[in-house]
Amino acid sequence: MFSKYLILLLLLSSFVFLGCKSDQSASDKAEVTTEKVSQVKSVEPQKVLEKPKAKLVKTIKATKSNSIAKVKMSEKLFNYCKKVIKDSRYKKLNSDKICQAMSKNEGCDSVKDRSIFHFEKKAKDSSQGQKILVISLIHGDEVPSGQVAYSWIQRLIDLNPRNTWRVIPMANPDGFFSRTRTNANKVDVNRNFPTADWEEKALNRWRTVKKKDPRKFPGKSANSQPETQCLVDHIAEFSPDFIISIHTPLGVLDFDGPKNINFPKFKPLPWISLGNYPGSLGRYMWAEQNVPVLTIELNNEMAVYNLEKFDKLQDISGTVAIQAIKKAKKKKVAK
């Protein structure tokens, strides 16, 4: 008698359990389908349902890459922007003027939820200019690189430039405030870009060649960090013809781009080609997308307040960009 009841009870409870489960998955599907209908009309429902949630978000982002929403520069963001410039002792810079001109893309926040700002100035003749993207402080402890980016922004505000410039002066704010190369997850953002060889080589190279150097950890997977995602989205949205990445302390101008460029002399920093690595911006953009990358490696002696030198460096970068883009585009057509 007792065992009869037990069997009945077991049957009943498993029915209830299965019933709940199937209800739950039905509502999950309904949610994904609604999301799909309202946001990515061109993707077939079956394909979307097969993908895990993270991938779905990425698909939506990629489809909408030309229209990333801008966050309004609230008083709070404006004050934060000013604080960054003040804390960094960038005395010769007008933080009011710079921060008033700054924008922020939706989703451009660090691991610790700090804003990643950018500035954009269009070319005086948009039909002729090229698009140059400047990224600075991707390594948070390379403080003078931020100095260059902010000084270029200040200068661009009053200029009618040949090219359209977008400048991201502080790509790794958590690293900047903790004075670490890596972000708050201890990942080197400049090894986390989704290069085609990332899965095969990035972690392997870090373990063997780099002997697990904690400063160069590429992360557990490609494009896993919010800072990397912000930069990848900027690249997709802005579609730059040329990238300038500002670093310290090697004291060179490292160029990943077409050969036979007429490099203008810049006495403090000689031209050199250091190559690029799995997960790095140079490999992601030049080796894979044919967009030349100039890496400015400042040296430690470069006076932090020598803004005139930085002006010259900006002009030189613009001149090299125009030459390199012409050659890179020819190469693209020939392919």
Ligand SMILES: [Zn+2]
């Ligand atoms: Zn660096």
